Amino acid sequence: MKITFKLFASLTDFLPQQVRTSNQMDLQVPDGATILQVIEPFGLPEKMVHLVLINGKYIAPQDRATHALQPDDVLAIWPPIAGG
Numbered sequence: 820m821k822i823t824f825k826l827f828a829s830l831t832d833f834l835p836q837q838v839r840t841s842n843q844m845d846l847q848v849p850d851g852a853t854i855l856q857v858i859e860p861f862g863l864p865e866k867m868v869h870l871v872l873i874n875g876k877y878i879a880p881q882d883r884a885t886h887a888l889q890p891d892d893v894l895a896i897w898p899p900i901a902g903g
Contacts, residue, residue, distance in 0.1 A: 825895040854883040870897040
């Protein structure tokens with residue numbers, strides 16, 4: 820199934836070079852894939868996976884290993900952001 824995978828801020832460095840400027844890519848994943856299964860091949864450091872949204876809805880850390888994605892979902896991930 821196809822999903823859209825988006826990474827923001829410093830996490831865009833983990834995307835393939837050709838899609839970094841748009842910060843997103845279409846991705847084919849197995850039916851029933853979880854968030855953690857999708858991000859694992861990209862090598863994102865766990866401490867950098869801070870804010871995770873599916874279709875704009877927050878997914879808590881304890882649910883990321885079991886939340887199954889659906890066709891055409893948009894998975895968006897932000898690192899922790901410090902402000903001043």
